[in-house]
Amino acid sequence: MFQGLVAFGHSLAGFMTPASIGLVLAATLVGVVIGALPGLTATMGVALMTTLTLKLPSSQALLVLICTYVGAIYGGSRSAILLNIPGTPASAASCLDGYALARQGLAGRAMGIATSGSVLGTLIGMFFLALFTPLLGDLALKFGAYEFFWLAVFGVVISATLTGGDALKGWIAGFAGLFIATIGQDGIHAYERFNFGNRDLAGGISLVPALVGAFGFAEILVAMQERRPPVQVNALDSVIPKLRDVFRYWRTIIRSGVIGTFVGIVPGVGEDVAAWSSYAAAKRASAEKELFGKGSVEGLMAAETGDNACVPGAIIPVLTLQIPGSAPAAVLMAAMLIHGVKPGPMIMIESPQFVYDIVAMMMLATIGILIYGLTLTRFLVQVLRVPTTIIVPIILVLCTVGTYALASRLFDVWVMVAFGVLGFVLRRFGYPMAPLVLGIVLGDLLEKNFRRGLVLSDGDLSPFFTRPISGVLCATLVVVVLLRLGVLRRLFPRRPVLEQTP
Amino acid sequence: MSMEAAPPGAVSPRADFWSALAWIVFGGAVAVGSWRMDRLANLHINPYEVPGLVPGLLGATIFGLGCLLAARALRQGALLPAGAPAPAEPGARRYIALVLGAMLFYALVLVGRGLPFWLATGAFVTAFIYGFDRPRQAALGRSAAGSAVLAAVCGVTTSAVVTLVFQHVFYVRLP
Numbered sequence: 001m002f003q004g005l006v007a008f009g010h011s012l013a014g015f016m017t018p019a020s021i022g023l024v025l026a027a028t029l030v031g032v033v034i035g036a037l038p039g040l041t042a043t044m045g046v047a048l049m050t051t052l053t054l055k056l057p058s059s060q061a062l063l064v065l066i067c068t069y070v071g072a073i074y075g076g077s078r079s080a081i082l083l084n085i086p087g088t089p090a091s092a093a094s095c096l097d098g099y100a101l102a103r104q105g106l107a108g109r110a111m112g113i114a115t116s117g118s119v120l121g122t123l124i125g126m127f128f129l130a131l132f133t134p135l136l137g138d139l140a141l142k143f144g145a146y147e148f149f150w151l152a153v154f155g156v157v158i159s160a161t162l163t164g165g166d167a168l169k170g171w172i173a174g175f176a177g178l179f180i181a182t183i184g185q186d187g188i189h190a191y192e193r194f195n196f197g198n199r200d201l202a203g204g205i206s207l208v209p210a211l212v213g214a215f216g217f218a219e220i221l222v223a224m225q226e227r228r229p230p231v232q233v234n235a236l237d238s239v240i241p242k243l244r245d246v247f248r249y250w251r252t253i254i255r256s257g258v259i260g261t262f263v264g265i266v267p268g269v270g271e272d273v274a275a276w277s278s279y280a281a282a283k284r285a286s287a288e289k290e291l292f293g294k295g296s297v298e299g300l301m302a303a304e305t306g307d308n309a310c311v312p313g314a315i316i317p318v319l320t321l322q323i324p325g326s327a328p329a330a331v332l333m334a335a336m337l338i339h340g341v342k343p344g345p346m347i348m349i350e351s352p353q354f355v356y357d358i359v360a361m362m363m364l365a366t367i368g369i370l371i372y373g374l375t376l377t378r379f380l381v382q383v384l385r386v387p388t389t390i391i392v393p394i395i396l397v398l399c400t401v402g403t404y405a406l407a408s409r410l411f412d413v414w415v416m417v418a419f420g421v422l423g424f425v426l427r428r429f430g431y432p433m434a435p436l437v438l439g440i441v442l443g444d445l446l447e448k449n450f451r452r453g454l455v456l457s458d459g460d461l462s463p464f465f466t467r468p469i470s471g472v473l474c475a476t477l478v479v480v481v482l483l484r485l486g487v488l489r490r491l492f493p494r495r496p497v498l499e500q501t502p
Numbered sequence: 503m504s505m506e507a508a509p510p511g512a513v514s515p516r517a518d519f520w521s522a523l524a525w526i527v528f529g530g531a532v533a534v535g536s537w538r539m540d541r542l543a544n545l546h547i548n549p550y551e552v553p554g555l556v557p558g559l560l561g562a563t564i565f566g567l568g569c570l571l572a573a574r575a576l577r578q579g580a581l582l583p584a585g586a587p588a589p590a591e592p593g594a595r596r597y598i599a600l601v602l603g604a605m606l607f608y609a610l611v612l613v614g615r616g617l618p619f620w621l622a623t624g625a626f627v628t629a630f631i632y633g634f635d636r637p638r639q640a641a642l643g644r645s646a647a648g649s650a651v652l653a654a655v656c657g658v659t660t661s662a663v664v665t666l667v668f669q670h671v672f673y674v675r676l677p
Contacts, residue, residue, distance in 0.1 A: 055672045168574065172525055172567045179532060179560040189542060191553040194535065217605070224601045224634070225594070389635035392601075393608075393627045394660050400609050401619075401664060405674040410614045413677070417609045421602070429521045430513035447556040454550035 004130055007353055011360035020063060020364075027064040028368030029376075031071020032078070036380050038085040039223025039388060040395070042072035042271070043327040043437075044215040048395075050208055050335040051402025058339035063361045065335050069328050070122060070311055070365035073271055074373070077114035077304055078380050081107055090271030090310075093279040093303035100295035108239040108377070113297055115373030116241035117253065117304030119366055124257025124305070125264065125312030126362045132265075133348070133355045136320040140345035143321070145453035146464050150473035151267070152178075152446035155323050157477055159268020160435040167484045173431045177439020178446055180205055187448050200411040207334040209403045209415040210440055214433050215327070216399040217420020220392045222427060227388075239377050249298050252282045253305050260306035264313020268438040270326035271307040271314075278306025312362055319343045319355055323442065327434045330441045514587035518571060519580035525568030532561025604630055614677035620665045628657030 015021075027049065034045035049068045053061035076091030081098035094114065101110035143151070156178060160170025183194045184204030195201035246253065256278035263274035282302030283292045292299045314325030315332065322344040324330035336343055347354060403416040423433055457463045465474055536558030541549075579585040604626075612622035632653035639649040668674040 052672070055674075168567065168571055172564060172571065175560055175563050175567065176525075176528075179557060179564065182557045182560065186553040188551050189545070189547065189553060191540065191542065193539065193553055193557060194532075217609075221598070221602060221605070225598050387635060387638055389638065390631055390656060392634075393630040394656070396605055396608060397623050397627065397660060397664055400613055401623075401668055401674070401676065404613075404677045405668065405672065408675050410677060413609055413613065417606065420605075424602075428513075429517055431521075450556055451551055455548050459550055 004134075004356070007356040008130065008359055011353065011356040012363060014059075014357070015063065015360055015364060020060065023060055023064050024067050024364045024368050025371075027067035028071040028365055028372060031068035031073075032075035032369065032372050032376065032380070033383055034068070035072035035075025035091075036078040036087045036383060037386075037391065038079050038083070038087055039219060039226065040391075041088045041215060041219060041328075042069055042076070042090065043211070043331060044219050045069070045072045046328045046331040046335075047208065047211045047215050048398055048402055050331060050338070051212065051405055052398070053335075054338070054405060058336075058341055059357060061339055062332075062336065062341070062358070063364070065332055066358065066361040067365040067368055069332065070308070070362065071369055071372070072328075073308055073311055074114070074118040074304075074369040075380075076307075077118065078111065079384060081110045081114060082381065082384065088271070090275055090307040091303075092272060093275040093307075094300055096279075096293045097291075097296045097299040097303070100293065101297075101300065104295055106295070109242070109297075110300060111239045111373070111377060112241035113245055113300050114304045115239070115370065116246050117256075117301040118308040118373070119370050120246070120253050121257050121260055121305035121308035122311060122362060122366045122369070124254065125261045125309035126359055126366070128258075128261040128309075129312040129316055129362065130356065130359045132316050133319050134352075136316060137345060137348035140320045143345060143469065144467070145449040145456060146467050146470045147473065148321075148445055148449040149453055149464065150470050150477070151321060151323055152442040152449070154473050154477055155267030155442050156435055156439050158266060158480065159438045160432065161480055161484050162266065162269045162273055165432050166430055169429075169431045170435045173426065173433070174435030174439045177436040177441075178443040179439075180210070180436075181440050181443020182447055187444060188451065200409070205415060205440065206406065206412055207440060208331070208338070208406055209412040210419045211331050211334065211437060212399050212403050213416040213419030213421075214423035214437060215331075216395065217416060218423030218427065218433070220395050220399075221420070221424045223388050224392055240374060245297055245301065249301050252285075252298050252302050255281055255285070256302040256305035257309040260309030261313035261316075263306070264310035264325045264329075265316050267317055267323045267325060268327075268330075268434055270328070270434060271310040274310035274313070275303040275307035278302045278309075312359075315358060319347055319358065320345060322445065324438065327437050330437050333441065515575045515578035515580040515585040517587050518578075519575035519585075522568050522572035522575055525564055526572065529561045529563070529565030529568055533558050533565055534561075536561055601634065604633070619676040620661045623664060624657045624661035626657075627660045628653045631656050 030049065031042070031045055034040045035042060045068050046065050049065055053064050056064065072088060073090050076087035077094045077098060079085050079087040080091040080094040081102050084095050084099035086092040086095055098110045098114065101107065156174035157171060160174045161167045184202050185192055192202045259278045259281055260274040263269055263277055279299055279302050282298055283289055286292065286298055288296065288298065310326065314329035317323045317325045318329050318333045318336070320343075322333065324333050333343065341354065399416060400413055403412045404410065406412050426436070427433065453464065464470055536554035539552070539554030541552045541554070608622070608626040612626055613619065632650055635653065636646070636649050639652070665676065669676055
């Protein structure tokens with residue numbers, strides 16, 4: 001514990017340079033603005049910033065990406081409160097009580113609550129990040145090919161199941177993502193697959209152009225399609241968070257922080273699920289349930305604490321298992337690989353200080369959102385007034401030039417465009433993007449470990465089911481799928497509730 | 503709001519049926535392509551290392567899930583009149599096709615085809631903002647000349663900032 005604190009202090013001290021502080025302030029601001037603008041999500045922000053930070057040293061590039069991530073999740077609450085439009089899907093739960101408070105003339109107070117919830121949520125998540133990463137890292141050392149295969153399948157299936165919407169479509173998107181990852185040379189014999197003679201495609205689909213396409217190009221198309229009406233914002237009261245709110249709802253804050261972190265750890269299940277789960281738990285435990293949805297301070301606090309606690313939570317499996325906990329964390333993982341940082345089970349052995357570097361980056365991002373939460377309200381109101389029709393072409397230019405900058409080849413721009421169009425069409429047909437992206441990220445892990453496992457067991461499939469961790473993962477997966485398909489519910493129907501007579 | 507996907511129920515059973523058919527064809531094609539893939543027998547490799555194994559299994563899974571989706575859509579009345587999608591808002595398709603066309607024109611035609619990047623970007627941003635923001639500007643009572651000036655300012659600024667930052671700060675060779 002004490003060693004961890006010392007390591008954290010070292011990491012924090014390492015970032016106390018004018019350049020790093022400047023990057024923290026700039027990146028958090030970019031994140032908050034991206035998050036606040038309806039139509040632009042945290043995943044898109046992190047993907048875009050990945051392409052813009054290629055030339056920075058790895059520690060500074062990751063600092064920028066983490067600040068953007070944290071800032072964007074926080075920024076989403078601004079438009080949720082002021083416009084009743086979640087800036088990112090993670091802020092959808094904040095609309096319910098945030099906008100209700102704003103309609104009562106308490107928009108400033110609502111933003112103060114969102115700021116305190118977000119800051120405390122990130123701090124709670126950060127604590128668990130520092131605590132659990134070494135523990136999970138130790139556990140991950142016991143994982144072999146069979147366990148990693150199941151983890152990859154587990155990530156895709158759980159992501160599709162728990163992110164809401166149509167699970168069947170999510171599974172299809174996830175398996176399509178896994179297939180996309182197999183395009184190009186295979187990892188063992190370098191045999192070219194599904195490239196149709198194209199030399200560029202033989203190298204495979206690069207992750208970042210695909211992500212920028214699926215989340216950048218496709219999202220700006222969706223934003224244009226929605227034709228958002230002009231923004232009207234009423235007068236604001238004070239945005240300074242009230243300590244009274246924090247002390248009064250400390251149980252809700254801790255509960256939501258814990259829920260948010262654990263939802264983040266589950267592969268592919270992002271901040272939106274964390275916010276809704278925290279909100280639902282707070283409502284269930286609250287003494288003032290009737291206020292929820294009508295301007296409940298507790299409800300807003302729970303949603304904001306939950307979604308921000310999910311950010312550090314989603315990074316825990318990235319660092320220990322190389323499995324992203326959310327879509328933005330998938331992009332962050334891709335950025336780590338680009339910058340030569342190899343997360344995974346060996347991280348606590350090879351570079352334990354890196355884990356504390358990430359915790360320190362989170363701390364700086366938290367300070368960033370606190371500063372902007374107190375100072376940036378009027379500026380953000382002006383930003384929200386900028387119409388989508390002006391933002392969209394600028395974002396497209398950044399998507400294009402950022403993608404090209406990765407390897408100075410037009411092929412990456414074509415991949416970005418192809419995934420943008422594909423992402424837009426799939427969204428129109430109700431297919432979620434998170435499982436698709438997770439599939440692309442996890443495809444290589446799945447294939448290598450499946451083939452390796454089969455070779456090790458000489459074609460015997462039983463180790464995939466009989467090894468303890470594999471067995472648990474497989475059984476969980478089967479139960480989740482059966483539950484979602486309704487098979488178990490039909491086999492074990494709930495007893496009908498008898499009507500109570502007065 | 504930006505949607506991760508269309509909310510449940512927003513997509514008609516018929517649309518689900520067509521998308522399911524597309525997945526069935528896609529999954530089937532992948533599975534067949536993987537089955538016919540070279541098994542590298544001349545290299546005497548382990549049969550569990552054949553390159554088509556995993557893509558084949560994934561293709562078969564997508565095929566199976568596509569069949570499930572098609573069956574579900576049929577059960578929900580995909581082929582009945584009630585299963586048809588709600589008529590689109592008049593002009594909505596044309597509008598989004600125009601937006602998509604403009605975005606594709608920039609990314610695939612203007613960039614990297616010999617036109618200087620700064621010129622392509624400046625022209626695209628100016629034209630896009632003028633073309634798509636003009637109705638909003640008109641509703642605010644602003645003249646066409648005023649809208650054109652605003653669009654040009656945005657276009658020139660974007661082009662200059664992006665070109666300077668990428669070329670001189672990030673040292674990126676622009677397309």
